[in-house]
Amino acid sequence: MMKGLKKWRLFSLLAVLTVFLAGCGQEELSTLLPAGQVGRDQFNLLILSSVIMLVVIIVVVTIYVIALVRFRRSKLGEDFIPEQVEGSHKLELVWTVLPILLILLLAVPTVYYTYKLGDVAAMGEVDEDGNPENLIVDVTAKLYWWEFEYPDLGIVTAQELVVPMDEKVYFNLIAADVKHSFWIPAVGGKLDTNVDNVNKFYLVFDKDSNDIKNGDGVFYGKCAELCGPSHALMDFKVKTMPRPEFDQWVTSMQATGEKQIVANEQGEEVFNQSCIACHAVSAVGGSNEKQGPNLATFGDRNRVAGFMDHDKESLIDWIKDTQKHKPGNKMPSFGEQLSDQELDVLAEYLMGLSVEQ
Numbered sequence: 001m002m003k004g005l006k007k008w009r010l011f012s013l014l015a016v017l018t019v020f021l022a023g024c025g026q027e028e029l030s031t032l033l034p035a036g037q038v039g040r041d042q043f044n045l046l047i048l049s050s051v052i053m054l055v056v057i058i059v060v061v062t063i064y065v066i067a068l069v070r071f072r073r074s075k076l077g078e079d080f081i082p083e084q085v086e087g088s089h090k091l092e093l094v095w096t097v098l099p100i101l102l103i104l105l106l107a108v109p110t111v112y113y114t115y116k117l118g119d120v121a122a123m124g125e126v127d128e129d130g131n132p133e134n135l136i137v138d139v140t141a142k143l144y145w146w147e148f149e150y151p152d153l154g155i156v157t158a159q160e161l162v163v164p165m166d167e168k169v170y171f172n173l174i175a176a177d178v179k180h181s182f183w184i185p186a187v188g189g190k191l192d193t194n195v196d197n198v199n200k201f202y203l204v205f206d207k208d209s210n211d212i213k214n215g216d217g218v219f220y221g222k223c224a225e226l227c228g229p230s231h232a233l234m235d236f237k238v239k240t241m242p243r244p245e246f247d248q249w250v251t252s253m254q255a256t257g258e259k260q261i262v263a264n265e266q267g268e269e270v271f272n273q274s275c276i277a278c279h280a281v282s283a284v285g286g287s288n289e290k291q292g293p294n295l296a297t298f299g300d301r302n303r304v305a306g307f308m309d310h311d312k313e314s315l316i317d318w319i320k321d322t323q324k325h326k327p328g329n330k331m332p333s334f335g336e337q338l339s340d341q342e343l344d345v346l347a348e349y350l351m352g353l354s355v356e357q
């Protein structure tokens with residue numbers, strides 16, 4: 001009977017663990033599968049500190065259990081007085097020096113990497129021709145979406161960060177309204193985006209996001225600072241690609257400043273009436289001019305509003321009732337203003353905003 005019960009307990013423990021651990025190790029969003037040098041450095045620190053803590057726990061628990069078992073009153077009798085060790089030099093030395101060593105072992109690499117990963121000295125460097133050596137992205141976090149501006153390339157995008165692989169990409173992080181936090185679990189972070197000061201750091205992306213099997217070809221980014229009712233939906237996506245492909249993407253983004261191919265002219269008309277006040281459809285020009293995200297490459301995105309499926313139905317759903325999907329967000333719902341036919345052509349038009357072939 002006892003044996004059966006024990007087996008059953010073990011089984012349920014394993015079952016629960018399976019559910020928990022199933023959440024780990026997904027390439028597109030796991031710190032445990034780092035996809036860049038920064039992520040790897042952070043991961044190694046994590047392992048180092050976990051191992052040290054584990055050793056301490058094991059040693060302490062072992063001593064504790066030995067003491068419990070060996071010095072039971074029932075075993076040694078009421079009058080037993082154990083050996084008195086007060087003032088023992090040997091013991092005092094052990095429990096002073098060992099923790100100091102452990103803390104040094106933790107502190108030295110932690111401080112080293114904190115400075116290394118925060119080193120943005122190379123950020124503004126230019127080559128002989130005066131061209132910037134490194135890619136810089138200005139990130140602005142807003143309730144509840146992300147804007148990515150490439151100041152040296154003259155383009156801006158939203159919700160989807162596109163970066164070249166195998167080089168340092170430098171970030172200027174700022175928030176427009178309240179405090180948010182920029183985090184790409186598989187690649188590195190997180191760093192707060194504050195309202196009144198710019199935080200800087202760099203990341204390295206060394207895996208092609210195209211090769212991620214179940215992540216739709218993107219890494220997942222998150223807001224990691226509770227910022228309001230839709231905080232949990234404040235996601236963004238990261239596309240990484242080889243340098244030549246990235247350069248191509250930049251060129252086509254820059255071309256959205258000129259006349260674009262319009263997939264649905266009626267849709268464009270509706271857009272120009274109801275939406276253009278808050279949304280730009282050209283990636284060229286500064287940020288912060290409009291209240292809503294830049295929609296220049298909306299057709300190439302992987303999500304609507306950062307988290308909904310990227311298809312026509314979800315898009316129409318979003319425009320009709322934005323507040324149902326993302327409570328508290330700054331876009332009004334249009335379900336009452338626009339007819340089904342208008343919504344349909346509008347969605348057709350937006351899905352056609354594409355620079356990828």
Ligand SMILES: [Cu+2]
Nearest residue numbers: 223225227231
């Ligand atoms: Cu948030």
